[in-house]
Amino acid sequence: MARDFANPNLSMGDVAAGVGLSERAGYLAFEAAGLGFTQELQTLRLDQAREYLLGSSLRVIDIAFAVGFSDASHFYRLFRRRFKCSPVEARATQAWSRLGAA
Secondary structure, eight states, X not given: OXXXXXXXXXOHHHHHHHTTOOHHHHHHHHHHTTOOXXXXXXXXXXXXXXXXXXXXXXXXXXXXXXXXXXXXXXXXXXXXXXXXXXXXXXXXXXXXXXXXXX
16 A cells, blocks of 8 residues: 555555455455554555655645545645645745744
8 A cells, every 4th residue: 555555546455456355355454453444545645745745846736646636625625634734834834944943
């Protein structure tokens, strides 16, 4: 999953097949670990998006697509929910922190 998270069509079937499990067994493995497939996939994508925001000058929309989101508004909503700020605010805060630390 960590290798293919940017594929917007990544499914549990793909991930499970990659490790030699059936789709059902994949869901059961996530469940046994107390995790949800969709939530974990979103977490991977959002964490990578944050890294891109803070370490590159790519446009926010390009970052959203690069990490596997196919809908910008959905990306913004999930980013705000996870990090308590918008992607633009996260980038601005990071830039401000660097300026203040100099």
